[in-house]
Amino acid sequence: MRISIQMWKQAQPLLKIPASYLKMEVFNPWRLPKEKVIFIMGATGTGKSRLSIDLATRFPSEIINSDKIQVYKGLHIVTNKVTKEEQCGFPHHLLGIIDPNYDFNAKEFCITATHAVESIHQKGKLPIIVGGSNSYIKSLVLDPKYGFRSRYDCCFLWVDVPVPVLHNFVSQRVDKMVEAGIVDEVRGIFDPNKTDYSQGIRRAIGVPELDPYFRAEKTLDEAGQAKELQLAIQKIKQNTSKLVCRQLEKIHQLKHLKGWELHRVDATEAFRSRSKDQGDEAWEKLVARPSEKVVSRFLCDNSSTTEVATRSMIRTSVEGMDHMLV
Template sequence: MATERTVTSNPSNGERPKVVVITGPTASGKSKLAVDLASHFPLEVINADSMQVYRGLDVLTNKLPLSHQNGVPHHLLGTVSPNVEFTAKAFRDSAIPIIDDILARNHLPVIVGGTNYYIQALVSQFLLDDSAEDMDESCLGDPPSVTQSDNNFIGEIDGSNNSYDLLEDDNNFIGEIDGSNNSYGLLKDIDPVAANRIHPNNHRKINQYISLYTRTGVLPSKIFQGKAAEKWGQVDNLRYDCCFICVDACLPVLDKYVEQRVDCMMDDGLLNEVYDIYNLNADYSRGLRQAIGVREFQLLLRICAVKDICEKERELIEGSVLEKGEKLCNGNLMEVVRSSSNTESTILLEEAIEKVKLNTRRLVRRQKRMVSRLQTLFGWNIHYVDSTESISSKSEDVWTGQVVESAVKIVKSFLSDNGSSPSTFGTSNDTGMKITQRDLWTQYTCKACGDRVLRGLHEWEQHKRGRGHRKRISSLKSKARNTTGFVKEKMEYSECEH
């Protein structure tokens, strides 16, 4: 592995260790960039994708194959049991000693992944606040600004490029679906401020908040608004000296590439992987089974495919075509379903594939928005490199010239003693207000957009500037001009209710 320089870090002299963080939406080229940077720097990669940490589903989670890692050490990639819940706290506790070991080898730790709440938990000391130390593992995995998503948006998870964790739309939380509305009512009685922060169908987070209060007697909102929240994102309290690089591309190109990638995954046996872990009674809100691309096929497997496959296997075994114990789905299960005479199976298969594509496109949008929030809400200095042309042209030369070389310059400047440090994050927003003074908790309701709920002043302001909101306001005002006796106050649709 050729390198241009060594990496020096001496935490004992008071300087924070240097780490590089490569984030961005799924399919933008994060993993590839990390490997290519190893030709210029002695680095090791720590995976920060909440689904790629698990063993299994290598095709579905798009793990970088060993043959493409080019000898670069990769950590936390396919190492966790698929049945456990690997929380942001668990990631942090696992990654810190790995980073220490990498630094001890005089190598550069590079954190790579789209699960931003993993990255936040790692680089910030937010989780170490004494008042929050005993919280449930994933309670503090998200920054105080993680809120309900936009209309018709389901997005990350998040997390990773394949996670449903924390997925929300206006009507449904996609993670936990079996909770009771009574829990949300209880949380509202206990801590209405915390209840306003989360969606009523986010039963996992609701139960975590209630559990926190039961065990500690501390209101969740007090913790998020207390000392821990004050430390969140502050430059002096970040654990590492960070260089943040976001690999990004324009949405039309990413959308097209995502759809092509899903088709390739199907050809490579994605459905076989899902079939192998299919279990009618499994918990699909924990561990690897919450990955995008699993639940979409659940109806197909439950109603049609499993029955058809078992019946075909029995017939082939009886006809001595298959030996007992041999599986029909050793071939491509997708082709088996498509060749089935069962029309319902074929329809459900195509619908599931389209759902995977749709949910992945939504994930891309949420990941983009989460990166933007880290920059605008918390003042992180994020360096963007554009992979749009390299994705659309499929040109290695374009990738090297526009993405790799740009990233190399950023990292060189970061590591240079005389270079400007990308870790000089601002602790104030555009108006000079401290970030901790931002309104993160107030609930706003936009009447013009069907009583849509926004949480926090930042999200409210972003919503008001959105094209959809402005079009609705314009339409309502046009209707108002054509309506006699219209009361002026009715036009104030852009105002909010607290």
């Protein structure tokens, strides 16, 4: 099922009301419908980016990256950024735009992401915020200084995969990253005079882990180099698995301690499938379509009788005031 731009625009105000009108008491009893925002959450490797593209093919959307490492330029293999081809022509905001040496923080993310959400809505499209940095999402949604929750209706999709299955997938993905050239990619930014891996893109898993190998490789024979490299690769896998556990812990905190309504979609069968075709079929059936239904219901939420009546009353009030001002 595809939702047209006209249908999803039902979730938006029917008219623009001058700011001076909004200050008048006649508007105080009624609350205007909020704009809609989709969040896609999940641990590293669960297919969040894939789902964001799936939804963008079904709804007129633009995508905002909320991964604190993927915001930086460079290291495409290390950061596992969605490629131009994989983006399928859909605009992606906050993806690979920040200087790799700059220490981008949650406050800057919130300000930039809020601006992106506003610009996407102005185009009549749906913002989809996707990434594994739950601390960024938490700050954006809960910090009162940004007023995000008071301005927007939020729908949270959680792509979930059991930890043992995900750990196995992460291990295989690191092996594929090695085959794709992660070692040479990280070597390109290695500086023997720098030991600080706490800022910028140098925080990315894969960069500090390879540091000992780069420092030792010139003094080792071929067997020693291979052993040191395997230790680095194993460390990358271990730290990625630890990241997965931290991400899931934060998601559970948002669900149980903060009371967020997270729509969980189980991607397990897509990961367990033995062939790509079976995996794609399972993904479409168990992840993409259920997520589409959740979003469809969410976008149509404002079409209740109460909302329609409220809008009608607002329109009538504005028209009446227009006559008074003429």
